[in-house]
Amino acid sequence: MASISKTAQAGTLESSDVxxxxxxxAKDSGIVIEVESIVLAQYGEDIKAILLSTVQxxxxxxxxxKAVDRGALDCTISARLLAALSRAGAVLKEEML
Amino acid sequence: MDLRRSxxxxxxxxxxxxxxxxxxxxxxxxxxxxxxxxxMEKDAARFLIAHALQTVDYGTSEKVVRINPLDTFAADDIxxxxxxxxxxxxxxxxxxxxxxxxxxxxxxAVEKPGQTPVKIIALLETPCGIAEAYxxxxxxxxVVALSLGAEDYTAGLGAMRTREGNEIFTARTLVINAxxxxxIQSIDTPYTDANDEEGLLADTKLAKSxxxxxxxxxxxxxxxxxxxxxxxxxxxxxxAEQVIHAIRKAEAExxxxxxLNGKMVDLPIVNRAERILHLARLLGLIEEVK
Numbered sequence: 489m490a491s492i493s494k495t496a497q498a499g500t501l502e503s504s505d506v507x508x509x510x511x512x513x514a515k516d517s518g519i520v521i522e523v524e525s526i527v528l529a530q531y532g533e534d535i536k537a538i539l540l541s542t543v544q545x546x547x548x549x550x551x552x553x554k555a556v557d558r559g560a561l562d563c564t565i566s567a568r569l570l571a572a573l574s575r576a577g578a579v580l581k582e583e584m585l
Numbered sequence: 586m587d588l589r590r591s592x593x594x595x596x597x598x599x600x601x602x603x604x605x606x607x608x609x610x611x612x613x614x615x616x617x618x619x620x621x622x623x624x625m626e627k628d629a630a631r632f633l634i635a636h637a638l639q640t641v642d643y644g645t646s647e648k649v650v651r652i653n654p655l656d657t658f659a660a661d662d663i664x665x666x667x668x669x670x671x672x673x674x675x676x677x678x679x680x681x682x683x684x685x686x687x688x689x690x691x692x693x694a695v696e697k698p699g700q701t702p703v704k705i706i707a708l709l710e711t712p713c714g715i716a717e718a719y720x721x722x723x724x725x726x727x728v729v730a731l732s733l734g735a736e737d738y739t740a741g742l743g744a745m746r747t748r749e750g751n752e753i754f755t756a757r758t759l760v761i762n763a764x765x766x767x768x769i770q771s772i773d774t775p776y777t778d779a780n781d782e783e784g785l786l787a788d789t790k791l792a793k794s795x796x797x798x799x800x801x802x803x804x805x806x807x808x809x810x811x812x813x814x815x816x817x818x819x820x821x822x823x824x825a826e827q828v829i830h831a832i833r834k835a836e837a838e839x840x841x842x843x844x845l846n847g848k849m850v851d852l853p854i855v856n857r858a859e860r861i862l863h864l865a866r867l868l869g870l871i872e873e874v875k
Contacts, residue, residue, distance in 0.1 A: 563640040
């Protein structure tokens with residue numbers, strides 16, 4: 489299984505963006521996702537689903553993900569998470585980039 | 586013929602602008618990994634642009650990505666971007682045919698099987714690049730256009746960049762001539778004062794009169810002005826239709842020579858008329874070949 493080795497961040501708090509922080513989780517802690525969003529009531533579950541799907545495809549299992557969303561599209565959320573994971577030391581699967 | 590009257594730069598690390606890049610009607614959008622992105626954010630911008638290329642609808646706009654120069658992050662950019670099927674790569678600071686050969690080999694190494702070959706637009710922005718314009722234009726069949734980057738070029742000359750642009754006149758004509766000789770397009774440098782509409786209009790008219798086929802743009806507000814200048818006028822279209830009518834009439838009468846209003850109509854005139862009508866048809870200004 490892939491893993492990350494340190495805390496890292498990607499994205500901004502500008503409109504249409506999302507700032508994502510990833511932190512290594514303790515062994516067997518699983519994937520923990522926390523979302524703040526200006527559209528949490530409408531899209532909070534969708535945002536979580538994108539984050540979960542993206543990190544699962546990379547095979548990373550023990551990680552804490554915090555996303556502060558400013559109305560980002562799905563593709564932006566996924567791109568920012570991959571950038572954060574890469575900065576945290578994950579070796580990403582190229583076909584998923 | 587690909588239409589590249591306007592080519593609009595979009596900052597590559599700005600999701601809001603990336604997702605809206607297709608609404609401005611530019612003939613090409615240039616998703617920028619170079620000057621618009623800070624060195625520490627190149628990695629994040631690559632992810633954003635790669636995802637945008639695969640998910641954002643840019644309408645009829647050609648999708649171009651400006652990569653970083655060959656001596657910095659170009660290899661990482663090409664590896665990340667080319668498999669996401671951009672229409673073209675804009676390569677900055679090209680100085681020789683060897684630079685193009687290097688980019689072509691890097692692109693070919695990462696293109697997916699069956700992928701439409703990624704085109705190359707060479708951005709010439711150094712005195713060396715201008716001096717080598719023709720060999721760059723002829724370096725590979727992927728090269729579809731030369732463009733001029735006047736800010737870096739002027740710095741390389743040691744000249745001041747002015748509103749009138751006399752300092753880039755030679756570079757402009759060399760780029761246009763090299764591109765025409767190679768049978769590809771030439772695209773003019775952007776007009777960098779987005780608040781000077783009169784200056785943009787004059788600069789774009791000059792570019793068209795010299796022979797450029799389009800102009801880089803740094804602000805969506807510039808697109809309408811650029812299109813209005815590069816679109817054929819109704820008098821252009823009328824003249825072109827008369828030329829084609831005259832030559833067809835002459836051919837029907839068994840003569841290869843025609844005249845229009847007392848002036849001889851020969852092959853270069855016919856070719857110019859056909860280019861105007863082709864452009865007019867592409868733009869929907871006329872419906873069919875007359």
